[in-house]
Amino acid sequence: MxxxxxxxxxxxxxxxxxxxxxxxxxxxxxxxxxxxxxxxxxxxxxxxxxxxxxxxxxxxxxAQLTRQDMQFIYADGDLYYFMDQETYEQTPIHQDKIGDGIKFLKEEMVCKVVSYKGDIFQVELPITVILEITECEPGVKGDTANNASKYATLETGAVVKVPLFVNQGEKIKVDTRTGEYLERA
Missing domain, CATH: 2.30.30.30 (SH3 type barrels.)
Known part of the structure; x- marks a missing residue:
């Protein structure tokens, strides 16, 4: 109690x-x-x-919650399939249970699947993830007068703000809770 x-x-x-x-x-x-x-x-x-x-x-x-490490395998429509790393059992989880972090979810990522009495209600992504930039405008040299930034599309499809010096093809570290750029990886 x-x-x-x-x-x-x-x-x-x-x-x-x-x-x-x-x-x-x-x-x-x-x-x-x-x-x-x-x-x-x-x-x-x-x-x-x-x-x-x-x-x-x-x-x-x-309430006694169970947090289990499971690996994300693939998505099929609204269902996202996670695999238990010990038994190799696959569990489909509806996208609503993943929340906003879904835009940073990448295949083979290990997440914590939270359940209560066997009923899954939440998927917790790692706090930071390293993702590759697939699309962004090239940085303009000399434009550093203020804290300027540009938008970049990541390999998962998420769009985040990054500093001007970051270029396409680079890997960056992103906070999954806020969606903010942290640093180059």
């Missing part, structure tokens, strides 16, 4: 026969009255996000 006072980002708990994940929390101690925990949490199965205030002493059952 955990109390609402122990909430942290990413923590999963059970409430009303549903599993929720804390997205954001804030401990509030007003000048008058009792303290409370303002929380934004999402239903891990439906994805709906709710904001609510809890008494810090409210108790919840902590």
């Amino acid at each position: 955990i109390s609402a006072g122990d909430f942290r980002n990413g923590l999963c708990f059970e409430m009303d026969d549903q599993v929720y994940q804390v997205v954001e929390f804030q401990h509030v101690k007003p000048g008058k009255g009792a303290a409370f925990v303002r929380t934004k949490y999402k239903n891990v199965k439906t994805g709906s996000v709710v904001e609510r205030s809890f008494n810090p002493n409210e108790k919840f059952e902590q």
